[in-house]
Amino acid sequence: MNDLPVDKGTRVTLHFALRIQGGEVVDSTFDKDAPSLEIGDGNLPENFEAYLMGMKAGDRKTVVVPPEKGFGQHNPSNIQTFKRHDFSADMVLEPGVVVSFADARQQELPGVVTRVEGDEVDVDFNHPLAGRTLEFEVAILDVEPVGTAH
Missing domain, CATH: 2.40.10.330 (Thrombin, subunit H)
Incomplete structure (x- = not known):
């Protein structure tokens, strides 16, 4: 395991869960294979990537995501x-x-x-999670520079 922090130009293997604050799970990978993604590749919305910045392999946290940082206010x-x-x-x-x-x-x-x-x-046509406060739980399993073999 290395000490590389999550940043642009890194590939991150992680588990995450997205919940509506106080309850219902919207999506979770904790019971599946951990996905890998390149920071900035569009797999995660930019606002969610921002919460990962600086985390390292082995780190785990849960953040509260207000609607304006998640899927916007209901319009x-x-x-x-x-x-x-x-x-x-x-x-x-x-x-x-x-x-x-x-x-x-x-x-x-x-x-x-x-x-x-x-x-x-x-x-x-609002996103189904528009106007909702969310909880984003993330566990970083590995961080590698982009371009390294898996």
């Missing part, structure tokens, strides 16, 4: 109303159903149906 203008005929006739539309659209750049944009009333369907 009411990200809820849009569509007409029922905008969806295929055989599609089940009820609150909680995830639907997917293409945005202006043809990227997939998922939304969650929040209301179905008459011919109107409300879809929330």
